[in-house]
Structures are given as C-alpha cells and as structure tokens.
Amino acid sequence: MHPLMVHFPIGLLCVAIVLELIDWKRKSEGLREAIKLLTRIGAISAVLAVIFGLLLASQEESSGTSLKIHQWAGIATMTLSVLAALSLSFNNRKAFRSILFITVCGVSFTGHYGAMLTHGDDYLSSVLPFSEPAKTKGAEEPQFALISNTGALSPQQIQQLNVEVRTILAHNCYSCHSETKTKGELRLDSKDAIMKGGEDGLVVVPNHPDKSEIIRRITLQQGDKEAMPTKGKRLTEKEIRILKFWIEKGAVWPDGKEKSIYRVAALEPRTPAIPAASGDIVLLVDRFVNAYFQKNKIGWKPVVDDRTYMRRVYLDIIGLLPAPEKVDAFIADTRPDKREVLARELLNRNDDYAQHWMSFWNDALRNDYSGTGYITGGRFDITKWLYTSLEENKPYNWFVKELISPTKESAGFIKGIKWRGTINSSQRTEMQAAQNVSQVLLGLNLKCASCHDSFISDWKLADSYAFANIFADTLLEINRCDKPTGKIAATKILFPELGEISVNKSTEKRLRQLADLLVQPKDGRLYRTAVNRIWAQLLGRGIVEPVDMMDNIPWSEDLLDWLASDFVTNGYDMKKLIYTIVTSRAYQLPSSTIKEPGDMMSENYKFTGMVRRRLTAEQFTDAISSAFNPMYADSAVVFKLLPEKFKTKLPFARAGFVKNDPFLTSLGRPNRETVSTSRTSQANLLQALELTNGSKFTETLRRGAKEWKVKYPNADSLVTELYKRALGRNPIPKEMDVARKILGPKPSEEGIQDLVWALAMGPEFQLIY
Template identity: 25%
Template sequence: MRSKCLAWRRSRVGWLIVLLVLSEAQGGVGVADEPQAPLFEHQVLPILRAHCFKCHGLEGRKAGLDLRTVALMLRGGEHGAVLVKGDSAKSLLFQKTSTRAMPPGDEKKLSDAQIQAIKGWIKAGAVTSARDGPVTEAEAPRVAEQDRQFWAFCKPTRPGLLQVRHVERMRTGVDTFVLTKLEAKGLNFLPDAERLTLMRRAYFDLIGLPPSPEEVDAYLADEAPNAYERLIDRLLASPHFGERWGRHWLDVAGYADTLGSDNDAGIIRMAEGKWQYRDYVVRSFNSDKSFDRFLTEQLAGDELVDWRSAEKFTPETLDLLVATGFLRNAPDTTTEPELNTAVTRYQVLNDTIQIVTSSLLGLTVQCARCHSHKYDPIPQLDYYRLTAIFTPALNPQDWQPPPERALPDVSPAEKGAIDQHNAEIERQVAELTRQPAELRRPYETKLAAAKLDAIPEPIRADTKAAIETPADKRTEIQKYLASKFEASLKLKPEEVTAALSEADKAVATKIEQQVATLNSQKRSFGRIQALADVGPPLPTYLLRRGDYEMPGLVVDPGFLSVLCATNPPLPSGERDRGEGLESNVDRPLLATPPTAPTSRRRLEFAHWLTKPDTPAAGLVARVMVNRIWHHLFGQGIVTTLDNFGKNGARPTHPELLDWLAVDLMESGWRVKPFIKLIMTSTVYRQASASHLSPPGKGAGGEGSPVHAQPDSVTVDPDNTLLWRQRLRRLESEVIRDSILATSGKLDQTIGGPPIPIEARPDGMVVVADKGLPSPTSPYRRSLYLLARRNYQPTILSVFDQPVLATNCPLRTYSAVSLQSLTMLNDAFVLEQAGHFAHRVAAVAGPATDQRIELAFRIALARRSTAPEYQWGSDLLQRQTDRYLKQKPPGLSSEQAADKALANLCQMLLNTNEFLYVE
C-alpha cells in the first residue's frame, strides 16, 4: 500500500514539472496575463438596463437617446453623442450619472461602485462584443445546397401518371397515385359509399349543413349519370360554401373579434369592425378568388391601391384594406397602458410572424427567433429579415395601440368632409341650446328665490352661505345646515319646465325639435381593423438571444434563404427601385425612399411567395392543398399541417402532393375546381367502414353490402394508404348549426356584426338574451357568434372549439362523456329538440309512423330501418304513458305525445350518426 502511495506522489510531481516547463515556455512562471478590458455587455449593460432603459431604451427614447448599444450611444440624441471612448470626463453618460442628475427626480440613483464601473469602462475604450452596422456577407450564415434538397424546399414538378391494374376504379388523376400504393400492397379501394351517405358527406364538407328531406328527394330523383357532379356544383355555388371554408381559414388566421389575450370571462374588449375581415374571407371563398390573390390581399392589400389620396373608397378599395385584418389577428394587449411595453410589442410582432409562416409556409419559423433553427435550415438572420418586412407597419419603436390602428371605413377625404359637416351641425346645435338656457334663467332665479324664502329668516343667510361653500370647506354648522336644507333648495329641471309660460314652452319645444332635426343630419362612419405602414421604415436589428434589450446588427428585409435559388447577397448600397418586383426573389428587398407612402415590403413578400416556378410558391401550394385534403379526408397527406420541416411528418403520398400542388398553381390557384377534382375522385367517394350494409329498403342504397379486402385492416390498420374513407366527427360549429337546421330554427343570414355572447355566473357561456339585433339572432350560424379566444359558448367548447393563443393550424377531436351529458341535459339542446318535435308534428300530424319516418329523414337524411322504427314506436308509447301518469296530472294525451316526440327527437340528435359523417 505504501509503495502505491509513493508511486502516485512521484507521478504527480512529474506532471507538475511538465506543466511548469510548459508554462515557462509560454512566458515564464508567475507572470499574470494582462487584464482584459471591461466589456459593455458584462459590466455596463446590466446597470443601464436597471436604471436607464425606461426612458432611453426601446420603450422610450427621451431626447432621441437610446442607450441599448455602444453604437446607439455614439450616435446620441438631441444633444449629440453621450459617449467619448477613452475619456469619461467628456462623456455625457458619465457626467449625468456621476453628478446624480440622471436618473431624474426620485428615481433610484446609481451607486458609487456602478459609477466607477461606467468610468472604468469608458476609460478602457468602451469595449463591446457587438459590431455596429449592417450584416456583412461574411457574417451572413449560408444555407447548404444539401439543405435545399429536402423535399419541402424543392420546387414541385408534376409527376407522370402511373399504370394501375384496376383501371376501372380510376376517375381522376388523384386516384392513380393512391391506387398505385394500394396495389403495391395487394389492396384496392373500397366500393363507393351509398348515394345518401355520399350526399350527406358532400353537404357537410362543402356547406357544413345537413340536406333537407326535400333536397334528398330531389337528388334521389335525379338519375342522370352526372347527378353527383351536379350536386357538387350546386353546393360549390351555395353562399354557405364561403361560410364553411372561410371558417377553416379563420382558424389558421387566428381570427377573434376581441382585443388582447381575453383572459377574463366577464370583460370583453371588442375590436371595432373586426367582423368585416371575417365577411371578407367568406366573400373571397364564395367568389372563388384565386388563392395567390387572396394571399396577396391579406399581406399587402393596402399596398395594392393608393387609398390615402382616394377621393372616395370603392368597394374594392375597402375590401383590400379589410383584407389586411389578417395581420391584425395576433393577440394585442397594448391597448392597456400598463401593458404597452417593449416585451408585449415584440410579442405581437412575433405572433404575427408565426401566424403568417405557419398558415402560408407550414414552417415553424418562430423557432429561429432566439437562435438559428435547431432542425430546419432557417438562420436567425432570416427570422429578422422576415421581421423587417413587417416592421414598417408593426414597429416596436414606433408603436400604435389597437385603437389607433383602426382605420375609418371611408377615405381620408370623405372623413374630412364628414368631420367638417358634423362640426357645423354641432356649432348650430350649441347656438340653439344656449337659447333655452337663456329662456329658463329668469324662471330659475324666481323659483330659487321662492325656495330660499321658505327657509326661516334667522338662518336663511347662513343656509345660503353653507350651500354655496364647497363641501370640503364647510364648518360643522354649515355641514348641518346643508344636510337639512340642500335637497329642498335644489332646483329640478322639471320644476322650471312647469313654470314656463305657454309661449315660452312653445319656443322651447320648437328649439328641441330643431336640435333633434340637426342631430339626425349628422353623418357617421365605421372603422375597420386594417394594417398599413405608420411611417418611414426604422432600422430592424438582429436581437441577440431574442432579447430586445440586446440589439445587434442592422438587418435588411429579405426572404428565407432556403427557398431562394442561391443564398441572398447582401445589399450593394445603391439599389434601383425601378427594377420589377419579380426580379427580386433571390435578393433582399429594395430600399424605400423616405417620401414613399408605403415601403412595399409586404407586397414584395407576397409576390415572392407566389412567383411561378419557384420553391417558395411550391411550398405555399403544397401547404394549401394539404389543408384542403385534410378537410376532406380528416388527415393531411402531411399530417403536421403547420410543420413541413425536417421535424414534421413526411408525406404519405409525396407524388400525389406534388401533382396536386402543381395542378393548383397551373389552374390559376382556384380553390373550387380543385375541391371538385378531389371530391369526384374514387378515393373520396369510398365507403368509410370496412363492413357496411345498406340501411334498409328505401334508404337510397345502391346494392350489396360493402366489404373491405380480407387483409386491408391487417396490412394498413391506420388507413395510411387510403383504402377507405375516414369516419369523421363534425366540428363544434357544424354540430350546433346542424342542431339548428334540424330544429328548423337556423337563421341563415350571411354576414354582419357578431352576435354577443355572455359568461353566466354558473360558468356557462351562452348567446346573450339582451341587446340582440333581431329575435332570430340566437339562431345564427356559429360563425357569426362573437369569436373570443378563451371563452366560447359552452356547446362549442365541449366539442373541442379551439382556444386561440395565436392561431389554430390543426384542430383536435375528442370523444368524452361530457359531450354525451351535454347533449342530454344542455338547455340549448333541449330547446331545439322541442322545436324539432314541433316541426315534425306540424308536417306529419299525429300518426306515429309518419312522425318516426320524418324525424329520421330530417335528422339523419334517411328512412328508419325496421328495428329502428320499432325502437322509435316503443319509445313514443312508453314516454307518452309516463307523462300521462305524472303527478299531479294535467297533460292531455296530445300534449303527452308531443313531449314524447321531443324525447325521440333529442335521442336522434344524440346518435353517433348525427354527430359523425361517414
């Protein structure tokens, strides 16, 4: 043991000798390294952040001074530079802090140690780790060519159609790509769904409402070979198509009618006129506006027209401004002064970037805010290049809270004329209203004197003085007198009116009528939630670690490098605005003259996103067709709708995705023909269950039971290959709307301000019962109910209505007991079941068999089977007897039968067949 210890000590001494020799070779033993100069980021920045940034940072730049970086201090403010490197005595920063002149007033002053730290830093040369100026080409991160080869970043090309064995199952090019993969596994499509099943599927997918019995009869009576195609055309032409598909877009846009985060159930801060953006979206889908135009209007509608100098807004001009409400969807809490901070402003800007990139590009670009993206080739510099596109309108250094961003829905010239017109009316009204006051003054004096005379003479003068003395300056005696007599001496307007002579009353009445006439002539205008540049673009900085208090280099606006053909070169100084927008897709955006009314940055961004034959447009098209596919099949070809990056899912049918993307672009980005292409395919028309039988004679079935291939479930249990259509639960809004349609109460009015909702003390959120525009307002489609971020109507939230922190690229669906309990006990459901029963009774009369048949046809778009008819008959008889036996008695046989019918109708609303689409 002793020998081991000695050996260890000898080896340790040997290593020490080696280290000593190496140390001497590097400059000798015991010679300390020269002390490093103090660094701004370590020694000084924490002091300034704690004491100075409130007035001289992003949130406030008093005297034009920003102290967040050395470069900004050298640039200075109204009094020039505040920093002279190496000379603290000449540095205004040291002068003001060392004399305790700053921070001002009662603000906490710097300690002696902090002042000495600033002095030492300046004396050492005011060293900083940050470099001033724009990013240089050497500093700009490069995207490797290998990264551009990832499937989502490649320009899509139309693949050729492949040969398949089961040619008879092909209807469109869509079927080729799906059938190829199925046949490779020995599988085939399921047979087509039955006509009524397919009809109901099409109705819910295209307009979000069930077909009526009359519509079912008309469809079944149409025996033409193209009856289904004509049905699709009718539904695509329906004004309710825009409501259905507009709702899908509003999810990814993060639409809400409220301002801020909406964290208090009882407080609703309305975004004035925001509903016009919702109606714009509905109109756009109804008119089949091309998606590239739809995208461009939402990103830069204000830059497509010179609205500032327009004499009058045309409907088209107003639409373009309303469209930019897309960029006002991020929750913005800066309405509250205490929340109008740099942190909140940047959060609004960052949320806007997230909404834009997730909805249009399907990328998690927000992950590059603090550092380069961990998975995708998105450098942090690219994030701030994108940010610079939006900072002319959403600049944290020149911020406008939401109320100031609300634009009048008339042109500036019209607003000026309206303001001038109303000012003249107000002048005339003010002149008129002075006349009644002069007319009443003698009566007021006389009545006041009479009231005062009623006070006993010994205390009259003291009482008058007590009342005329301000309440906080009265003596104890005056307080007593005022409490006793002030109320009786107070003159009421109606007393003066009653005292007027008949002639004076006539004069007063005439003046009131003149005032009312003038006020009725006032003109008004509404407001819209639009976005426009607020002034010349200010510098955009690359924020180190995403911290606004650590601005780095100046960043020019630009695009995602990975979607450009080459790494974008840095600006060359002089840039010609005369060059066309579309020649610019692989370069940073062009500079903007200071006098330009708009930077055009967002417009260039929109052109870059949609320029034909580019990777960017290809990605936009892939994302859009994938969303459409998801809404028609319940799952996208890429299941991660908002993540097409390396950490997202891979496409199950990549060739099909590219074929669809190219088809959308080559067909002019038109959505309606694209949807029809998919819905007329065999893959869409398939049955959704592996074992189905027709629902009974007369139900509209077309033949033998539908059976899947024996091994399809084993080979593809998750239906990834699409050997069947998916069974899908209806969305929350469609469930509510279908209940209303079934009850016959649905108000199908399109557009307009949102219908108010309210949170009750019991925790339920319901449609308000007061202040509604019309008696049928509670029965409007769910799209038109007030859209809140966190407090949706209970009937919707139970069925997974999304909570909008920012936006909702992908809804989730659940099947929980609370949904069943709601359908059994919710007051809204019970009320609508009663209306449903009245609708059935009014048409079917008292006959049980006709009541059952009509109830099934209205709720499920089919006739009942024999077992279902027997169940319904037994239920009606059992419930009728039960109501007749209730104590105390009081129901007639007819009333008991009607209540039993309401029970039957409610049970049909509770069926899976009502809540799901096959």
C-alpha cells in the first residue's frame, strides 16, 4: 500500500504543476478545475502515504539516517500538499503556485531517499553505462588467506573460517533469516538451521557449492527477483569466495556447542608450572619470557642503561621526569640492586603514584571533572574515592567490590550517565552498568549484544539484559534494535559457574551479591584482565590484545596465568604487581617499534620487549611543567573537590587533575563519556597543529622564556640546565653548537622559546624508550 499511495500522488502533483504552468497565461476555467481536483487527490494520497509508510517502518523494524530523512521529508511534503490544496480553496493563486512548486521538490527529495531504502544507495549510479557491475565490486579486496589451502583444515583454521562465514551471514542475511525474522522458513543463524534449509528445500550441499542454492542466489545478477540479499548491497567477490570455500570444505562447523565457533577463555584460574632458572634468568617473570623466547627462537638483548631505565620507570610509576641530581646520583650508585631500590622508592611516593595513575583509572571508569551529565545531575564523579583508593593502595578485590556494590562516593561508575532527551534502549543506565562492568573488569564486549545478538561473539541480547537486571530497580523488557519485544529479561550473572543471583532481593543486596561472586579467587578472568591491563600500560602492549577482548589468544598464556595467580597470592596488591613487572629483565629490555598500528593486534605479534610509546597528554604536560615552566600554575584549575590533604605538593598543578581543554584533548585525553581503556600512541594532525600553533603551549613558552632569560643570562648555562631537566643529560657538542645559533650571543625570549619548542618536539623528549 505504501508504494501505491506514494506513486499515485507523485504523478498527480507533478501533472498539477504542469497544468498550472500551462494555465499561467491562458486562464482556462477547465484547467483550473482539473488542477484543483488533482491537488486535492494528491494531498489526500500524500496523507495516506505517510500513514502507510509509518506502519511499514514499524513492521519492517527499519532504522538508520536515510529512513529518518525519508520519514520527515515525507511528513513535510504531506504538510505542504495539504497547504497547497487549502490555498487553492481560498483562491490565493500566488501562494498556491509557490507551495505547489516546493511540494513537488519535496516529493522528488523524499522519493530519492525512498529509492535508496528500497534499492540501495547506488540505485542511480549502478544503472549508468559507465558504472561498474555490482557483482565485481570488491574484487580487488585482499583474499582470505585460507582460500588457497587445498588440504585439511586444522581446528584453529576451522574456527577462523567459521568466524568469517558467520560474520558474512550476520551482516547480510540475519535481517530476514534469523530467529527474529524468518522468511521462507529459512534461518541462517545456526548450524542445524542452515543444514535444514527452508520451504524450498536445502540451501547448502556440503562439498558442492555448485549444487548449493545459497551460492546460486548470491551470484545472480543484480535485479534478478531471486537474487539475494534482496535489500542493500550485494555480497563482494571476497565474501562469495569465502562462502564457496566453506562449502567446498564440507560446510565445516566446530564440534560441540555453537559457542565453540568463537574462542572463549577459561574462567577458572590456573597456576602453570614455573620454568627452571637459566643462567642470570632467575626472576619468575623472566623464566616464563625465556621459555617463550626459546620457543620462538628469540635471543635476549642487553638491558637498557641506567639513565634510560630511570626515566622509563619514573614516567611509568609516578608520571614525572627525574630531577637532574637524582639522575646523577643513580648513575653513580654502585649497588647491584639499585634498580629494585628505585622501584620501591617510587612506589612508596604514594601521593605522586596516585596522581599519575588517576588518569589511567579515570579513563577506564569514565570519571571526569566536567562534561555531559554533571550540570544536570545525571552523572556523579568518583574522584575522592578513587584518589584515596590509589593513595592507600586498596587491595584490588576491595577496589572492585566498592565499584560494584558502591559507597556513596564510588557509585558514579555503575550509575552511568542519565542522558538528556530520548535515548536508545541500549544506553539506559542499567545497560551502561552491564556494559562497563563487563568491559573494564572482565574484558568482554557487551555493547553489540545490547541491541541484538552479537556478531563478534556468542553473547546474546538476552544475556546483556539479564546481567543489566542485576543493576535495575525493576525488571527490564528486552528491546531488540530499540524495538520492544514484549519479553521480560531474566536476572543472572554472565558466568553462572561463579554462582547465582537471588532475584527476589533488593537492588542493593543483589549488587553486594554480585560483587562477592565476581571477586572470588576462582574468577580467574577478573584477575587476568587486571594484570593484562597493567602489563599493557607498562610495556605498551598487553599479553592479550585488545585488552578488552580477553578471549583472544595471549602471546604467553603461562605468563598471563602466573601473573594473575601471583596477584591473588600477594593479596591483590597492585603495587606489588607493578614492582614485579618493572624489576623484571623483560621490562628492562630495549624498546621496539611497531611499523603499522595494525601490527599491535596481529596474530603474528612477537614480544621482544617494551613497545616504544609516546608520552600521554598528562605526562607530556607535566614534563613541560617540571622541565621548563608550569602549564597549569594556578592551583584553582585543579579539581576543587579533591581532599585538601591530597592536593599536589608540586609547584604546578598535575595535568591529571585539570579539567579537560583543547590542549589535552589534542594530545589524546578522551572525553570519558564512555569507557576508554587504551590511548593511541600515534601522532596525529590535531596534535601537530596544537603544538605548533596552539595558544596554550605558546603562552607557556612565552611565560617561561621571560623567567629563564633572567635566571640564565648565559647561553651555555641555559642550554646545559635545560638539557638536564628535559632529557636527564648534558648536551653533546653538536647540540650545544645548534643551541647557540638558536639563542644568539645573548639569549632572547624568542630564541629561548624556539629552543624549548625544538627540544619538546624531539623523540627523546616525547617518547618513552
């Protein structure tokens, strides 16, 4: 009915405007009556078109920007057509012509977006003589690596192939052939359903893609009434080849449950056997790394020098540069355990430690000092609680308990953000709590499964809502893609092996029960996730990557499991975990570089030492403040609610406590409206523009240059002091010569600014080696 009601008024209104143009000079009474009749019928048809269109959208469960534009353009066109009919009734010919012209334009605009919905975004370009046939699009995409395999597939290859196949089916076929909508009695969302076929018979014949109906349908020419998918773009050549290859291999599917398609890491903890010591490889972390090196034929490199280690461990533990006199003393120290002593000293600087690690946890727990929700009371900060927890080195199990079963000061994490206006069902506060707890604490992604069954894991929509119910005051109705299903979700934990949640208890008691279940020592996933995050923070890449996908294969499963086991054994002590890592020989290896950002996530990644990384926004800012001039000198910019006894003892405000601004944003500090568990280490254009033209950095250099000019009127003494503060060393002769040329015979403010800028832009300052 919708196409019928749409196409009818299109023709009538277009004819009406043509007749009106003809009648412009002829003034024919007969034409005017015809125009009046056509306009009225067109207006009535436009109203019916909108009504049937809205009904169609609700039945099809459609969504998206194009649909919204089509809907509102249709409503606007309907309104204009009614106004045109009314203006004609009141004999206002001038207004009628203007409105009718706009109405016909609206019909064309609305029809364009309607055609995009029905025939795809390329419905116009695809039929032009010079257009590339849709079937060949994507033919130049890189081919799936397994397609060239002519032999039997290993279990890992079968798993990889099935992930590819299931992803193709999910993105192209589930909208019509799944549990929620089953056309032709055909479902493609499980092994049994695929092999069963539909009302027309089998769609997959193992080992015979040429006899499989699914292959015939997806390879038909565009426009054929039997071609699949019927909506949207056709499958690419790569996707078709993968499906053919899958069927050639017998439409293989992993044995056992459907969940085995995706790797699921073990929940329970494991304490692996500790490899034997070998020569000077005696620390337990290094023994596991040594076993990994032997397996992968990687040799140990000499550890970094004292200056490099000191700068590295200072920045990693307290986020500050070491003072020049501290560097000199450390280098002169002859004690064999001086690195262990240094690590303990830094970890005992509780205030500095907490001020640095606040930024890491603020990102992860989406805690900030300003932004969405704070003005309207729809969001609460946890700054006092978080800072105190870090300063006191609260055991991690209690840290987690107080986040899930919160005190008043720690409740902001699971309360989430109460967004203003209408929101998607997946962003209600209970769903935010389920998503954030699962991501931060358990290293799994429920965001996809908060709208529909996940395409990238086996988590279902019902799982997300059941977990969200633990945080809810009333039972939640499941919404699929923001459409109510009429089903009320159950209430249960994601991993039933940990225990059951009492449904009849109050929300407060359910949260206490959930906290107790999650922090049990038998929840190996909780503690593996934590130690993996800390390893990634200190060495630039997790043992598992990405750190939010803990079902991925670690580069050393034994090392990960042992670190988690040792973490629990040592009383969930975060500082002991950091000490264990930074005193290991593995941490002290020379840093390595990653050529491409994608290499960090590669399955072929090989650990050889710390990944060289750029200073974070806060580290860079504090480095400038300590080495040259405070960037945030006014203590008023520090977050006011911080307890007085924990205020910074430095002559400048630590960047971790400053409200976000364009400078910090450009250097990578997130807005923290959502969980952020990693920051990119790649330089970008925004950062380059801010550091070259930004007012904040320029003003800091200008203020500092005035003071340095007075304090160090001699160029050589100025350069030497600046190098010591910024890089922890004296300038070499070549560097001194260049600096003298920049400063001139008598240092000027402009010359000092240029020299500091050049130092700050250099890799030795910006990177952690």
